[in-house]
Amino acid sequence: MSESNTTAPSFPEPVAPALLFDLDGTLIDSVYQHVIAWRNALAKADIELSVWRIHRRIGMSGGLFVNALMRETGLRLSAEQVAEAVEDHAVEYLRQHSSVVPLPGATELLRTLSARGISWAIATSGQRRTAGRALELLGLPEDTPMVTRDQVRFAKPDPDLFLAAAAQLGVDPRHTVVIGDSVWDMLAARRAGALGVGVLSGGYGRDELERAGAYRVYADPAELLARLDELGVRGAEEGG
Structure with a gap:
């Protein structure tokens, strides 16, 4: 019996996932500035709330944030x-913005992705006038792919x-990985059909992020950078 000429099936080269980053608490250390800003803003409306209540809602849009707090407290506005x-x-x-800094490893992470030809974008519940300030902090140009609250319905x-x-970015959402610090990021990622990855740098716990759908959880952008291979992100020189 002659040997059969069989060859291994060929597969297309794997395509690295695009990464979609939340901003506050994920790339920049700004969560607690937002908490204090909300506390001061609500105090002007004679609404006194503990900062822990406010922190639990950071990551939502402003209007949804206020509505959620009203529901929890019974207040009406x-x-x-x-x-x-x-x-x-x-x-x-914006009054506190001078105290906001990039999180450890954030600028290096974004530079590494760009150097490797990995597509990435920022998607934040913040408005452009507040979120746009982060581009300079991160050493990014004004035309950096970024979607803000002003550009979407919800x-x-x-x-x-x-x-x-x-x-x-011109990619299927199912071929993206969402990086975020809050349960709201993880829930939105699931609804978009994306893989969710959490970071602890916004104050949420590992168990909370995992329950909300996080596939992996890292301390901050620096640890994520050191473990990019766990997300299937490789350089051109790296094998499969």
Whole structure:
């Protein structure tokens, strides 16, 4: 019997996933500035809330954030008062922006991805006027792919921000990995069909992030950079 001429099946080269980053608490150390900004903004409306209650909602859009706190506390605000609180928060946050710094490894992580030809974008529930300040902090140009609250109908935990960021990169959301620090990021990632990866640098615990759908959890961008291979992100020189 002659040997059969069989060859191993060929497969296309693997395509590295695109990475979609949350901003506050994920790339920049700004969560607690947002907490204090919200506390001050709400105090102007004679609403006194403990900072831990506020922290649990950071990552949502401003309007949804206020609505959630009203539901939890039984308070009632008019649409005009909600809009005023959102505006006051932006003003209060910008007053503190000089104390915001990149998280450890954030700039190096983004530079490494770009050097390896890996697509990435930022998707944040913040408005452009507040989130845009982060580009300079991270050493990024103004045309960096970034989707902000102003550009979508709904913010997290709805998937709109991540869907829009994937569309901006021209990739299927199912071929993306969402990096975020809050349960709202993980829930939005699941709804977008993306893989969620958590970081602890925004104050949420590992178990909370995992319960919300995080496939992996890292301390901060620096640890994520050291373990990029665990996400299937490789350089051109690396084998499979």
